[in-house]
Amino acid sequence: KQNGKILFVKNVFLIFKHMLLRGQDNECDKITNLDFRETFIGTSPDVRLLLYTTTHNFSREPLFNVTQPTNFVIHGYRPTGAPPVWIDHITHLLVAQANMNILVVDWNRGAANLNYFTTVANTRYTATNITGFIQRMRDEGASLDSIHLIGVSLGAHVAGYIGAMLGGRVGRITGLDPAGPMFTGVPPEECLNPSDAQFVDVLHTDMNSFGLRGTYGHIDFYANGGLDQPGCPKTIFSGRSYFVCDHQRFGFLYLCALNHTCSITAYSDFLSGQCLQCEAFKPASCPVLVYDLSQWRNTLLKLSQTRVYFSTTAEPPYRSDYRVGIITWNLYLRWGVVTIYLHSGKNVTESRIDHKLLRFEKYTATRLLAQFDEELYPIQKISLRIATGNVIGPRYNIWLLLIQSIQITLHSSFFPRPLMWQYNIIMEENAEVTFQRLPCDGSCL
Structure with missing residues (x-):
């Protein structure tokens, strides 16, 4: 695959040396693809990792370098069993950001179940597995400061559990529209919260349905108020899209930000047009929805929890204000x-x-x-x-x-x-x- 090589790891508790295989003969694997029959019957939870790296000369260097930053991408609930369509897009855009390891957490055998309550229960199992793997990485010389967990929907809470199990010492967690059902009104330790990592940023797109309403990071971005997204169906007669369109918009916005094709600036007093008054962030400008939030990070940590808002259009580049x-x-x-x-x-x-x-x-x-x-x-x-x-x-x-x-x-x-x-x-x-x-x-x- 262009820009990287995929390494299949059967179980995260396998001996860590399996992540140091050399050569180009390793078989490429893809995220688990299940059919509807399996999701109807139910599956036993299982966790795999797919590795993408920026290393090209595999014959001379290990595929997995623990001294480099590592991003974990964690998908959410998969009721149909099909792999997320955005996985390949996000991994290739992430490896273009910096020299890093990208590990896609494939927990589809725990996430693909028509019984959502069972899937929620499987989030803890998944988090425990990944936590054990990160602890082994740390034993091999990795720094928790360089760990970035990107959790999508239900995966955002998996990321939160991992961070909590590691004492909140991982460098960063990004939650993309954290799942709302069964997580609304729960204690902070039961869902993603700012104490789960040194820095937590969250994007909201569907707080009145599948997403989680509230503030759960050091900075929370609310696209179009975090509710209804432009271009999404307004009536139930549109079928499945009526239910999932708002929730799925987080993927398009985040991919657009990673690809640098959008410049989405967020403001604290947005609707009143106070766009130039970001006093708390001076000398830096207002926060922007981007991968690298380092220029605002120290200020945001001092401010505790910050809410910022932006509007979008229905299509890229998503801005016309x-x-x-x-x-x-x-x-x-x-x-x-x-x-x-x-x-x-x-x-x-x-x-x-x-x-x-x-x-x-x-x-x-x-x-x-x-x-x-x-x-x-x-x-x-x-x-x-x-x-x-x-x-x-x-x-x-x-x-x-x-x-x-x-x-x-x-x-x-x-x-x-x-x-x-x-x-x-x-x-x-x-x-x-x-x-x-x-x-x-x-x-x-």
Whole structure:
């Protein structure tokens, strides 16, 4: 296989020298693939390891070098018995990050069971096996500081158990949408928590269904609030995708981050548009969903547990956000909801900013975050509507001195510099007004 060689290890308690085999004649193996009959009957738990490394000259170097950093990738519940489709993608992207060992934990014979309760029970068995293997690695000279456990769904709790058994001394645990069923409301020692490793980072995409609601790391990333993901079905009539789409989005986002094709910045005060105010992280910038979080790690450890949020579109590169500033000069106080429309030819995308009623008063600047489900280019004009909810009384005017798109936060070659508009106009409430783009120099900022 390109970028690495796979070594099959039958049982993690085999003599450690089996991980030091040399040569290119070792048979490649893949993660266990079970059929529906086996998952229906049930399987006995069994744990295997698949090794990917960046070593190419196998005839001169051992396949497994305990002095290098080692990442364990741990999949979750597999009700159909099929291997995760993302395994090959994540391993090849991980070996591209740095010189390291990648060990895929194949516990499919414990995870593939229609009885979810049995699978949950098997997480402890799996964690015990992997813990024993890591202890043997340590005996052979490995450092726990260089161990990174990446757990997916139910695998995130397996990673937490391993970390707890090792006294929280492993270097890092990454939990990708930790499983929620049977883990909601349990004591910290029963699920992934910050004490399980020196540093724990968590990504949430489905907290209202298969994912776990709450804060479980030193930093928790909440994609689209950690709930419903753009592009996922909204009704049960969509079949299986309705149930799994939100939960599976963690994989696409993490792979995109590993591949450096997305630049997903997260903010503490996200929906209110306070995107530039990451005071706690100065001199570094706001946290970004990336593999290497080292520049924020020390700050996050001092802050204990930090929640950060970001929005995405339905498709890569997953970002199309604008920070929008509005200065109102109207004499009387108005409350309302803003909807912004972007136009590119016949294509239109809109953002309704309705997470709270906005306050518009004289000489007041309001900063908003407009999130769009579609990326349009080039943006030829914009429309704006301020809805006050006033349907029976007279419509009042709102004097907007300045509307400006301060900065587009999408990392794309299409947008080499911020896009800005400037206006001075009186508009009627509840009525959509379309603006053509006007010149705007640096004074707009």
